[in-house]
Amino acid sequence: MTSRHTLVGAITGLLYSAGWFAFQMYRLVLQGSCFANYTYLDVYTPPGPIIIIELPTAIFSLLVVIKFGWKLFKCLRKKKFTKSLYEEGNKKMCRYCDVIYVKHLLKKNHTNAEILNKTMPLYRKLFNHMTKPVPGFKxxxxxxxxxxxxxxxxxxxxxxxxxxxxxxxxxxxxxxxxxxxxxxxxxxxxxxxxxxxxxxxxxxxxxxxxxxxxxxxxxxxxxxxxxxxxxxxxxxxxxxxxxxxxxxxxxxxxxxxxxxxxxxxxxxxxxxxxxxxxxxxxxxxxxxxxxxxxxxxxxxxxxxxxxxxxxxxxxxxxxxxxxxxxxxxxxxxxxxxxxxxxxxxxxxxxxxxxxxxxxxxxxxxxxxxxxxxxxxxxxxxxxxxxxxxxxxxxxxxxxxxxxxxxxxxxxxxxxxxARATPTTENPIYGDVRNVENNHEQLSPARKRWYLIYTLLRNPQLQESRVRSKPTPPSSAVVVDVNEIELSTKSLADDMSADTLGCRLRCWKERTFTIPPNITTNIMAALVVFAILIIYVGLPLLLTNFSKLLVI
Structure with a gap:
């Protein structure tokens, strides 16, 4: 599925997944027929529950077959049967989600996200409350x-x-x-x-x-x-x-x-x-x-x-x-x-x-x-x-x-x-020379990125940094290393994951809170109550049984 040769990978994966899916379906039918014709401990077991139990494996195998089939279809439609080493290297080095995560770190204004959260439908709010999505995290x-x-x-x-x-x-x-x-x-x-x-x-x-x-x-x-x-x-x-x-x-x-x-x-x-x-x-x-x-x-x-x-x-x-x-x-x-x-x-x-x-x-x-x-x-x-x-x-x-x-x-x-001149004896020194000569060709965003990285790795340079004169505001986004704040609000909210609770509002007046760890608490309470009843009732039964034996 992740091979650079997309056509070969799609065909191989489709054949393998289709063969595995066929084997699982054959095994499922054979297992159902065995339970329908034979008994276990002299008790008849219907094949329906067995089929239901084995159904998730068959569904996942079918999804894998569909995935490889769709990959083969895209490969044939685009007529691109392999990826270059440059594309494969860039894909492995940096993913799109990594770029989104870094952009979110450098973004200081989150008011749009808060407004969007208020206008979300109820099911989306519940999903966000349960998963607490983080932009760019995969x-x-x-x-x-x-x-x-x-x-x-x-x-x-x-x-x-x-x-x-x-x-x-x-x-x-x-x-x-x-x-x-x-x-x-x-x-x-x-x-x-x-x-x-x-x-x-x-x-x-x-x-x-x-x-x-x-x-x-x-x-x-x-x-x-x-x-x-x-x-x-x-x-x-x-x-x-x-x-x-x-x-x-x-x-x-x-x-x-x-x-x-x-x-x-x-x-x-x-x-x-x-x-x-x-x-x-x-x-x-x-x-x-x-x-x-x-x-x-x-x-x-x-x-x-x-x-x-x-x-x-x-x-x-x-x-x-x-x-x-x-x-x-x-x-x-x-x-x-x-x-x-x-x-x-x-x-x-x-x-x-x-x-x-x-x-x-x-x-x-x-x-x-x-x-x-x-x-x-x-x-x-x-x-x-x-x-x-x-x-x-x-x-x-x-x-x-x-x-x-x-x-x-x-x-x-x-x-x-790529911009190095062919007369350079050593391409590495040519790169350095061209960087110095063509420094003005770098975009302002890239310059700010280099500046932030240099100041973060060398904190002693921040005191001797020369500030430029204030310029009138423009539409460009200016990022200053001293203005970047590390927001811990979402991290603190996420730290309550071990004790997942929920506060619900009914009729816009009354609120009630679902206690944290409600599933584990219910299970522990049931077990403790059952042990208590057994501890109290079992001696009564043994006493009654001993009396019956004496009589």
Missing amino acids: FPIAMLITASVSCVFVYYITAYLALYMDTWFKPFTEYYDLITAANAIATILTFLCGMRNIYLVLINYRRDMRRLYRGDRTFIPSSLKKASPKTYMAQGMRFVGNSIVGSLWGSVFAYMVLFVPLALMMCVLRELSKAGMIHHLLNRLQWLIYPVCTIIIFKVQIVLVGKFFMQPKLDPGDKHRPLAIDNRIVYDVFTFFLVFLNASIGIIQFVKRVLLSVILGAFLIPRMDRSLLMRGYETMDKCYTNYVGMILVDVAHNHPVMRVFCHVSKDAMMRTR
Whole structure:
């Protein structure tokens, strides 16, 4: 697809993709006929779900065939069967998106974009809110392939797990309806969690790349900054494979963590209902008063501290009081007085910490852009180190400012060599001589670009720079190195990608906020609730069963 010989590449790609598509269609038909004629575990499985599961692969293969067919059609229509080395070199050196990115960096006025955003339709505003597009930024092909294959794997694994769980538990007719409900809930939430993880990896990749473009490496742990370049390159090579496998195993763990507690909880509730012991659950849940009291005590402590131990606001318009203690001696007395109470409350907090770490860790396995280990132990998380190595290799070879500068320098060098006189003994010195003689032929924009680059690389020259006399304003855009501001507004907005929330307005009066991480929070809450019901109801069932055995 990226070959310089477009005709050969289009024909070869079309034959290969068409053959692969034909093989997949044959395999799909053969697999459907096998499921229609044979049974698994004495249970008939209709071929419809199998075809639906395998459908994305066939669709993607068909799109590849269409792509190569369209490329062959354009090649024959334009009658251009190959590209020159000059065209291929310029295309590889600087892309159009790199030029757009650099232009956006040098653009100081963004009022037109803000006005355009206000006049956008609602669906476009929602799309921009979700993706936060950056002008000129383009994901590399490796990230797009990783995201696409990960989506297919999440779909495959979730669908196959749902199908096989439904097949395995069909003989258990008494609990089949409950297991089907648990299977449906686990399948939907696992798929949503997998898609959300892939989306957040892409958004955070773009944010981290933009920070590296600006020279900001503060988000990289100090232990990873000292690695050698060969280590970074080896880590970058492993990222794509690790990310795809992470999506696969992340979907498996998320599905099992959801399905097993939900199915057990529903079965326990049905058995308690049959035994007439459902009302005993309330008696067994009386110990929940203790964690509820801890929450109330925490809230009361916050209110009392804000009322009695903090200094008043410096300005009436301030949102919060300053972080300054008003009654220091009384504050210390109450701190030591509440030591034993806070120690007893800390038991609940540490149990909650361990439980949520296990549950959320299972849901966040595919998140290679964040380390699942605490600070100082990031080097033990090899998936995260592979991500860091990959972005460092990408920014070293695909920096848009570097690409545009190299393209401009190469273009200037080629045009200077074309103007070199044939009497010059050494073409290189001829280029230098012609640059000096023909300096006035450079455009004002190119002169300003050279000026900006020189002053940025040599800050000591800015003080001794000679300013020209002010000239009347003209229609040309003048760029001064001291007036270029590095806007961090969009970068700061993008940093909230990990906690994606949304504020919606209804009837132009009331607003409500969708909490961040809503999918993961719902899944964690369901698992905790199911574990709680199993912890309370299972001993009741065992006690009842032992009594029946004694009788």
